[in-house]
Amino acid sequence: MALVERRADVVWEGDLRQGAGRLRVGSGAFPELSVTFSARAETPDGKTSPEELLAAAHAICYAMALTYVLTQAGQPPERVAVTAVCGWDPMALRVVRMALRPQAQAAGLTTDRFQELARQAEQLCPVSNALRGNVEIMLEFK
Amino acid sequence: MALVERRADVVWEGDLRQGAGRLRVGSGAFPELSVTFSARAETPDGKTSPEELLAAAHAICYAMALTYVLTQAGQPPERVAVTAVCGWDPMALRVVRMALRPQAQAAGLTTDRFQELARQAEQLCPVSNALRGNVEIMLEFK
Numbered sequence: 270m271a272l273v274e275r276r277a278d279v280v281w282e283g284d285l286r287q288g289a290g291r292l293r294v295g296s297g298a299f300p301e302l303s304v305t306f307s308a309r310a311e312t313p314d315g316k317t318s319p320e321e322l323l324a325a326a327h328a329i330c331y332a333m334a335l336t337y338v339l340t341q342a343g344q345p346p347e348r349v350a351v352t353a354v355c356g357w358d359p360m361a362l363r364v365v366r367m368a369l370r371p372q373a374q375a376a377g378l379t380t381d382r383f384q385e386l387a388r389q390a391e392q393l394c395p396v397s398n399a400l401r402g403n404v405e406i407m408l409e410f411k
Numbered sequence: 412m413a414l415v416e417r418r419a420d421v422v423w424e425g426d427l428r429q430g431a432g433r434l435r436v437g438s439g440a441f442p443e444l445s446v447t448f449s450a451r452a453e454t455p456d457g458k459t460s461p462e463e464l465l466a467a468a469h470a471i472c473y474a475m476a477l478t479y480v481l482t483q484a485g486q487p488p489e490r491v492a493v494t495a496v497c498g499w500d501p502m503a504l505r506v507v508r509m510a511l512r513p514q515a516q517a518a519g520l521t522t523d524r525f526q527e528l529a530r531q532a533e534q535l536c537p538v539s540n541a542l543r544g545n546v547e548i549m550l551e552f553k
Binding site: 272273274275276277278279280281282283284285288290292294295296297298299300302304306308309310311313314315316317318319320321322323324325326327328329330331332333335336337340345346347348349350351352353354355356357358359362363364365366393395396398399400401402403404 | 414415416417418419420421422423424425426427430432434436437438439440441442444446448450451452453455456457458459460461462463464465466467468469470471472473474475477478479482487488489490491492493494495496497498499500501504505506507508535537538540541542543544545546
């Protein structure tokens with residue numbers, strides 16, 4: 270089967286510290302966005318960054334995986350919520366970790382069973398598997 | 412040194428196939444976006460997806476790395492352009508590859524030297540290193 274492809278384009282002008290980039294995504298889901306290194310390494314100041322977009326990719330992907338795993342296990346959720354927090358080290362230039370904080374509303378779902386299924390979903394999640402071994406993935410439960 | 416953190420939140424309602432999610436990012440760089448599995452696995456229909464966001468993260472990160480490496484090598488670019496294309500297999504639930512297509516405008520930069528420095532930048536790029544070994548990263552030159 271052919272792969273499904275998704276694309277993005279960046280044009281960067283100037284040097285790393287003083288310059289800036291413009292990001293466009295193939296779907297057009299959001300308008301062109303400006304990106305800078307200081308917004309990435311210091312305060313975001315309303316700008317996105319690679320690490321925020323990794324967190325967004327992971328949160329969506331894991332929410333889908335969790336919904337699927339809960340449903341297959343006979344615990345179809347009404348609602349799933351996932352927060353992803355990506356931590357990176359701008360000195361080492363390394364994406365160090367991703368914390369996933371899942372919650373679910375499903376009739377009769379116990380805490381133990383939820384945590385077991387949440388771990389199964391993490392193993393299934395394509396973005397988890399794209400990062401595995403390079404980025405520490407932490408499941409955090411309240 | 413403390414890590415720099417960036418976050419995203421997703422709320423998913425309904426099952427995987429018929430349900431939908433809402434994505435918010437911590438920076439507020441774009442408004443809340445709707446995501447669905449069919450937009451991810453079939454046609455985007457104006458919606459973003461984990462793979463598009465991975466491509467966006469990688470394109471920004473690699474454009475920064477390339478700008479830095481060219482500058483350090485005495486070839487400061489006026490402009491760098493990067494397209495990233497992420498290919499995934501919805502049957503295998505696997506992110507298979509990322510193609511990076513870089514271009515640069517820098518006075519006196521030869522094709523061979525550009526390609527050598529583009530490879531160095533790929534080795535430095537934090538998003539490349541987050542995916543390495545799990546996703547095939549391909550540098551494609553015109």
